[in-house]
Amino acid sequence: MKExxxxxLDVAENSVKAGASLTQILLTExxxxxxxxxxxxxxxxxxxxxxxVVDPFYTTRTTRSVGMGIPLLKLACEQTDGSLSIHSTTxxxxxxxxxxxxxxxxxxxxxxxxxxxDVSESILTLIQGHPDKDFxxxxxxxxxxxxxxxxKLREVLEDVPLNSYDVMEWVRSYLREQYEALG
Numbered sequence: 001m002k003e004x005x006x007x008x009l010d011v012a013e014n015s016v017k018a019g020a021s022l023t024q025i026l027l028t029e030x031x032x033x034x035x036x037x038x039x040x041x042x043x044x045x046x047x048x049x050x051x052x053v054v055d056p057f058y059t060t061r062t063t064r065s066v067g068m069g070i071p072l073l074k075l076a077c078e079q080t081d082g083s084l085s086i087h088s089t090t091x092x093x094x095x096x097x098x099x100x101x102x103x104x105x106x107x108x109x110x111x112x113x114x115x116x117x118d119v120s121e122s123i124l125t126l127i128q129g130h131p132d133k134d135f136x137x138x139x140x141x142x143x144x145x146x147x148x149x150x151x152k153l154r155e156v157l158e159d160v161p162l163n164s165y166d167v168m169e170w171v172r173s174y175l176r177e178q179y180e181a182l183g
Contacts, residue, residue: 004114043098123148
């Protein structure tokens with residue numbers, strides 16, 4: 001993928017498909033390192049599946065025989081001398097504390113570092129496509145933080161759908177303003 005924001009979108013979509021009600025997208029950025037964490041409360045994966053998801057010829061989809069999202073993210077990490085880790089607990093193993101935690105670390109100074117891209121638009125795409133799910137987005141950078149929590153939006157909006165045009169435009173400008181303040 002040409003931008004890491006598309007990898008984020010892909011992994012977060014997997015979280016939604018795994019039944020997550022809350023998907024956290026946490027970015028921590030220093031001058032040298034970008035860490036992306038995607039944490040969900042979905043059904044989780046068994047140890048065998050966790051080992052298999054980095055294989056491009058493994059997928060749970062029935063429409064095609066390859067799954068490239070996680071393998072491409074792993075490749076993007078490793079190309080920068082970074083790493084990818086996946087920890088998951090199934091609902092069966094722990095009914096009260098289950099889900100998946102993906103951590104991708106990148107060396108930003110490496111010549112093969114893939115640009116982050118427009119992560120705000122990826123977050124908007126997730127909200128638009130899954131207005132009944134919750135997303136917590138945080139991007140810590142330059143001593144500041146951009147944050148959006150759809151649970152807080154729901155408290156204020158009450159019965160207004162998150163994917164309504166006015167809400168989506170407000171979220172877009174809210175994220176833009178935070179990024180402009182962050183520099």
